[in-house]
Amino acid sequence: MSAPARRTGGRSAAVLSAIRYAVEDLVRERGAEKVTIPMVAERAGVNPTSIYRRWGDAPALLNDIATYRLDPERPLPDSGDLRADLAAWAAEIVEHYRKPLNASILRGGSAMAGEQETDCLRNRRAEALLIVERVRQANDGASPVGADEVIDGLIAPIVYRAIFLPWTLDADLATRLVDRLLPQ
Amino acid sequence: MSAPARRTGGRSAAVLSAIRYAVEDLVRERGAEKVTIPMVAERAGVNPTSIYRRWGDAPALLNDIATYRLDPERPLPDSGDLRADLAAWAAEIVEHYRKPLNASILRGGSAMAGEQETDCLRNRRAEALLIVERVRQANDGASPVGADEVIDGLIAPIVYRAIFLPWTLDADLATRLVDRLLPQ
Structure with missing residues (x-):
């Protein structure tokens, strides 16, 4: 029973990491205020719906990525x-x-x-x-x-x-x- | 010779004031990051070209309006x-x-x-x-x-x-x- 769960975890970590890289690249290229969720979804190769479901909007997504970069758990x-x-x-x-x-x-x-x-x-x-x-x-x-x-x-x-x-x-x-x- | 100059001054002060009100209204309605020069021009009833000529871009226009509101000459x-x-x-x-x-x-x-x-x-x-x-x-x-x-x-x-x-x-x-x- 644990194998599928682990596989799902691996996949969702990979998706998260693709989203993070996409946000960072797009911010670097266009400036944070121009980054939209459809843009991130396209770059990360994920469905925009999964991003909207998790973060709601682009400001929330950007804040989360910024927080991640200065790890609150450090x-x-x-x-x-x-x-x-x-x-x-x-x-x-x-x-x-x-x-x-x-x-x-x-x-x-x-x-x-x-x-x-x-x-x-x-x-x-x-x-x-x-x-x-x-x-x-x-x-x-x-x-x-x-x-x-x-x-x-x-x-x-x-x-x-x-x-x-x-x-x-x-x-x-x-x-x-x-x-x-x-x-x- | 002074009458036309004065009239021009009056007109250009009126234009400036229309632009300032337009910027303030648009910022209030949409947030500063969404305000563009064509939008301001339309609201103020002036030609976008005159705004571009004087300020160059929206950030410069916004900075000027912000500066004006806390008068540097006070x-x-x-x-x-x-x-x-x-x-x-x-x-x-x-x-x-x-x-x-x-x-x-x-x-x-x-x-x-x-x-x-x-x-x-x-x-x-x-x-x-x-x-x-x-x-x-x-x-x-x-x-x-x-x-x-x-x-x-x-x-x-x-x-x-x-x-x-x-x-x-x-x-x-x-x-x-x-x-x-x-x-x-």
Whole structure:
């Protein structure tokens, strides 16, 4: 009984991977805001109906692909030192958006944002909360910063630059922002 | 000789105003990323050629309208107190993006950003530089913050929230951000 299930799993993983590659190629070629579900279906060689059934619309599909690229399951830096952990986490996000494809997907997501928090940013917020929560647990509930300050002080400038000024995403940015957030 | 010139000026101001209203209506109805020059021309009752000649493309037209709405010629707060001036300036920008139309134009601009700094953000940067420069002149070249810190600490979180979390643009945001930027 397990063989057919496994075969189905293999096939659906292959379909998912074809869809991901198709989205990435199309975003690279045309810009995220021009990508439609029929276009992705054609490129991936799958039926548009299966894409509509799983994602509903192109913004949801793009958000999912963007989220996938910065894996929400990846381990977060956890050295016990808040400054080092925030710097490593921020550096990883800067590195992510230095790739033109990821910045382009973010711009496509921006165009369609505003109604509700996107998955991609919800994950960054969950990560900020987790990092702050660990500090609180180690310090009787005290933390030099809250999650809102981490979002405003680190994620907002990185995302702002990724959207509007991608050429300013330099290797030192993460450290500079953390130093401003946590003055020494 | 001055009458025809004046008449032309009046006519071209009326055309400009029709184009601005058309852009604002279309952005409100369809979202900035769907607005095209032929659409604006039809709604404004002008020839598309005159729009192409003046703006070149839809992103440039949208940027110009967005810039116009937060008039770059307006006087900047100048009380001599950096904290008060930054708070008043940031509050004005928060207020601007609390209007759904302005946030929508910003999202449309985001989708098309990344190649070069947009007019709208260049104006905010020029304003940050001006405010910091005034402080330096009054203090033998010293300022507690530079323009980059003002952009990362005030403009980036406001724009980030305007794009992704517009419901968090509350009336206290400007003061909270300035307090973090300039700890007391």
